[in-house]
Amino acid sequence: MTKGEGIALSAMKKELKSLSKRHLTAKNKTESCMGAASVICQCRIDASEIIRSKKPHDEQMKLISALADKEKAAFKTSKLDLLKLMDKETSLMIDHDSLQHEISTLEFRYSMRR
Numbered sequence: 001m002t003k004g005e006g007i008a009l010s011a012m013k014k015e016l017k018s019l020s021k022r023h024l025t026a027k028n029k030t031e032s033c034m035g036a037a038s039v040i041c042q043c044r045i046d047a048s049e050i051i052r053s054k055k056p057h058d059e060q061m062k063l064i065s066a067l068a069d070k071e072k073a074a075f076k077t078s079k080l081d082l083l084k085l086m087d088k089e090t091s092l093m094i095d096h097d098s099l100q101h102e103i104s105t106l107e108f109r110y111s112m113r114r
Contacts, residue, residue: 005110009110012099012102012103012106015099016096016099016103019092019095022092023096026089027089029077029085030082030086030089033078033080036074036077036078037074037078040071040074040078043067047064050067
């Protein structure tokens with residue numbers, strides 16, 4: 001393997017790591033968007049259990065306040081465009097897989113030259 005080929009291969013591997021991180025982030029956003037409704041329902045179930053409990057009012061309000069913040073975040077996440085998130089995730093996955101295939105092919109070719 002020449003020095004130029006080595007530099008190109010290391011740059012490709014660096015880009016692959018970047019694509020992996022971006023794909024993971026996109027996947028997490030997609031999953032959180034799809035699971036937002038269940039988070040909202042669970043927050044409301046937990047809030048009703050807190051209200052029924054015999055805890056002091058101040059303690060109930062603290063617990064419910066924390067659940068309200070979690071519910072607001074879930075509502076915000078649920079308003080994201082799921083199709084765009086899925087398209088981005090899929091696009092990044094395809095780019096990642098394509099680059100991974102290219103790196104594997106080049107490494108195989110370079111190993112055959114020895």
